[in-house]
Amino acid sequence: MSTFIYMVRHGESPKTGGDERERGLSPKGEADARQVTARLRSEGIHAFYSSPYVRAVQTIADLAEELGQEIVPDEALKEKIWMEGNRPLPEDELYPALRKMYADADFALPGGESNNECQARAVQVLKDILRKHPGENIVIGTHGLVMALMMGYFSADYGLEFLMQTKKPDIYRMEFTGEKLSGVERIPL
Incomplete structure (x- = not known):
């Protein structure tokens, strides 16, 4: 029996320099979120989890509402803490910075998290969901x-090069048997 995880990277969000948690979607990001809804509405989604950051929640909110589901925010799915503040x-x-972080998974900027720390918290939630x-x-x-680090935990195919070619938004369907990854497919928008 397979479990399918649909990783939905958030849509475009303007970098305002303010609080990372409160940054919402741009008008293009809102249009992209409607595309995510259109693409996933017939996938038979059973549950929704999200980073508590506004842009991540907004990208999947219309789909969850359309399907009559609640989004469960989880602090461990938040964006990597890049630096102090x-x-x-x-x-x-x-x-x-990304090159350094991928060359040394324990490297962190002052006040930030390393890739290992970010990956550990996010993968634990993913395993709990599975x-x-x-x-x-x-x-x-x-x-x-965060998506690349979670996927990279299960397969070395999802490193820095993978991260750099992803889009906003982007959708990857991961197929699991238990906690073993058995396949990944990019869902085109």
Whole structure:
């Protein structure tokens, strides 16, 4: 019996420099969220989990509402804490920092988390979801790096190169038998 996890990376969200948790979707991100709803409405989704960050919740909210489901926010699914104060990393510093973080999974910027720390908290929630929902179809509203780290835990195919080619939004259907990954398919929008 297979369990399917639909990793939904959030839609476009303007970087305002404010609190990362409260950053919502841009108008394009809202349109993209409607595409996510259209694409997943017939997938037989049983449950919804999400990062508590507004942009992740908003990307899957219309689908959950349409299907009469609640979204369960989980703090462990939040975006990686990049640096002290939970501020976003400036664009010109992002790729060099990611290269360091992928070269040394224990490397962290001052006040931030390492890839190992972020991966450990997110994968634990994913394993809990798999145990709670065997044979079901589950949507997880997530962030690019957190998604790549969760997927990378199960297969080395999902490293930095994978992360850099993902889109906003993006959907990956992961098939599990128990806690063993048996396949991944990108769902086109």
